[in-house]
Ligand code: SR1
């Protein structure tokens with residue numbers, strides 16, 4: 409793939425970054441002192457970009473710059489710099505609807521493909537926090553707020569059709585990042601794709617099984633078609649627990665580079681899928697001193713609350729807003745129309761739930777068999793212990809994908825996860841006895 413890199417672009421290092429920032433008066437003011445007082449370090453651990461923390465005598469900022477390749481793989485996988493523009497625009501758009509959940513933006517440079525923003529402290533990624541067993545009592549409230557507002561207000565339920573089409577025309581150009589998801593989530597884990605990796609040899613049998621599982625591949629392909637063709641809302645597009653920066657009190661959403669007009673359920677499913685992955689990973693992190701059963705219970709309760717609160721909030725927004733063009737007031741203003749609309753809204757959210765379940769399952773599978781894994785599972789040693797957690801995740805992931813419609817309620821999902829986990833524990837006890 410040929411990537412065009414404008415002549416005005418250069419990849420910054422900590423030194424050239426400080427010089428660049430000194431030319432931005434509002435940023436220099438935030439840092440305080442002189443350039444010689446500033447200190448920059450690269451702190452990124454993501455798969456695509458470089459992220460810097462810059463500290464001055466007065467304050468700290470965070471800088472994110474795109475490089476013309478995929479960081480995880482290196483220059484042999486070129487990747488468009490334009491991703492920073494999509495991230496910036498989605499960050500701005502979502503800030504309009506739920507400002508409190510996005511870091512403040514201080515500066516955007518469209519030639520260096522760079523964003524300067526608020527340094528979040530003492531936030532850590534939710535993924536790192538959950539691996540340590542940290543509780544986040546406000547998370548379900550916060551993420552359901554973010555999801556309901558960002559999805560509702562960027563959809564036809566709120567925007568005029570002309571405005572939505574204009575937005576879609578812009579985000580439709582984010583095709584290269586969407587292609588990463590199309591391949592990494594819906595295709596590669598199910599065939600011999602070059603970048604796949606898994607815990608081997610422990611998972612070899614399941615890899616082979618999934619590659620021959622026509623029912624599973626059909627169901628995943630249906631989800632892919634939904635991802636490709638549904639334009640319901642401006643979705644974050646990669647809403648895993650590494651895109652969430654948390655303290656027990658506060659939540660911030662970062663990394664909107666995969667944003668486009670897609671199915672609402674993709675974002676909701678990503679959140680739930682990543683929480684489920686962490687749920688299964690907890691057995692690999694438990695120790696005598698720090699057993700994780702109580703934490704696992706909290707994860708399942710959180711999953712239930714995320715969905716139930718999202719349902720209520722999305723429903724509430726739809727009931728109270730009448731600006732949307734579909735289901736408009738003149739058609740459904742009378743009492744029989746109102747009654748029919750109540751049922752219609754419920755059916756819409758039931759469909760969204762079924763799609764959420766499917767996308768959650770696909771996310772769980774691809775994070776174990778594909779290119780991009782998660783630290784929750786990858787950090788478990790020895791490999792036998794990791795594989796045991798991964799097999800449970802894969803088994804549930806498959807069920808969620810192929811039987812999404814049979815889950816009527818979020819409690820059906822959490823009950824299935826609990827059962828899968830208990831079965832595995834029973835099996836290991838039996839193996840110990842043998
Ligand atoms: C090129 S690998 C990028 C992966 O990590 C991101 O989080 C996306 O989900 C993608 O699959």
Ligand code: MG
Pocket residue numbers: 454455646651663
């Ligand atoms: Mg990301």
